[in-house]
Amino acid sequence: MQQNYLIVLVGPTAVGKTQVSIEIAKYFSTEVISADARQFYRELNIGTAKPLGYELKQIDHHFINNLSIIDRYSVADFEKEALAVIERLFLHKNILVVTGGSGLFIKAILEGLDSIPEVSNDTEEHLKILFRDKGIEALQLLLKQHDPDYYKAVDLNNPHRLIRALSVSISSGKPFSSFLTSKVKNRNFIPVKIGLQLERKDLYSRIDERTDRMMNEGLLEEVKFLLAHQHRNSLQTVGYRELISYLNHNCTLDEAVLKIKQRTRNYAKRQMTWFKKDKEINWFAPNEIDNIIMHIERVTA
Structure with missing residues (x-):
């Protein structure tokens, strides 16, 4: 019987997960499942740091551009749909890659969630x-x-x-x-957990550079185009909310950009807090692709 392995690539925003996931998928001739909740939405492009068009052509990706910002979508929906895709892909492959910074969505794939009660x-x-x-x-x-x-x-x-x-x-x-914190549900795969990390000053420098690049690539214009939807839940995230505030004359553009950088750094810190609790994650620098491949080959041999 075929043994299936799910390579789980995690880490904070801006650390370089996209490129590493593509390199892993290329090496093992497989596909990538995105567990980045913001990249689900087809209208959100620059501010979510989606894989670029040429990157999407190199490797098949799932759960990128699969929703509209007007859609209602929960982590329970993602768990159900992602597991169905994983089961289908494992019919033809025994290694898949899942990547993202949304710890809750990763957890849903690996362990499942308790039924969350209805709210008033x-x-x-x-x-x-x-x-x-x-x-x-x-x-x-x-x-x-x-x-x-x-x-x-x-x-x-x-x-x-x-x-x-x-x-x-x-x-x-x-x-x-x-x-x-539900009892872990049975899955038909063995997870191989890989974490990417950088020195804090290097990560923060990347965050600042990426924010400036997003602004140069037209993030403000993207937000202007979406301003009529400013109250949508999908737009209440870092990079969009700050520029919406600027467009509503609540701050200057420079202040908005500084807030994006600071809040992204804060978010990265919280992501690491979440992932560092998992002692099964093996940590690498994003430029250690050869060591990452060797580790995966050793575990899946």
Whole structure:
């Protein structure tokens, strides 16, 4: 019987996961499954650092440009659809690559999630009003009180994620994070976990350079085009929310760009907090592709 292996490539934003995942997929003649929630949306391009057109032509990718920003989509939807794609691909291959910085979406593939309870519409609406009137800081403070564990891992600048977690916590009376620690579900593959990391100063330099490059490539124009959808959950993320604030005359462009850089650095720090808890991850620098390949070959031999 064929033994299947899922290469799980993780790491903070801007560390270089896209290029390394493509190199791994090329070497093993396989395909890439994206677990980056922001790259699902076909309207969000520059600000999500999607693989470029020529990169998508080199290797087949799944779950990139598969949704519109008007679609409702949950991590449970992703778990179901991703597992179906993985099962289909394993009919012809025994090694696949999954990559992304969305720890929750990676966890859904590898372990599954508990059934998250329905939330009260009144609770969710109350939290949206709180965000509108008091800002994201009020949501952050509330989450720290209700669920300090999730507070340490979540992107604190994503109001959609904060409202979702708080809605579940308040409606159920249990921390949102308690629903993410379910008994691991059986999977038909062995995960091989690879982490990419850089010295903090080098990663932060990459983040700043990438932000400047995004601006030069037309991120502001992309956000202007999407401004009519500014209240969509998919646009309440780093890179889009700050420029929306600028376009609504709440800050200068320079201030918006500085906020993007700072919030991206904060997000990268939280991503590493999440991934460093997993002792099964083997860590490499992004330029150690030969060592990464050797490690995968050794584990899958």
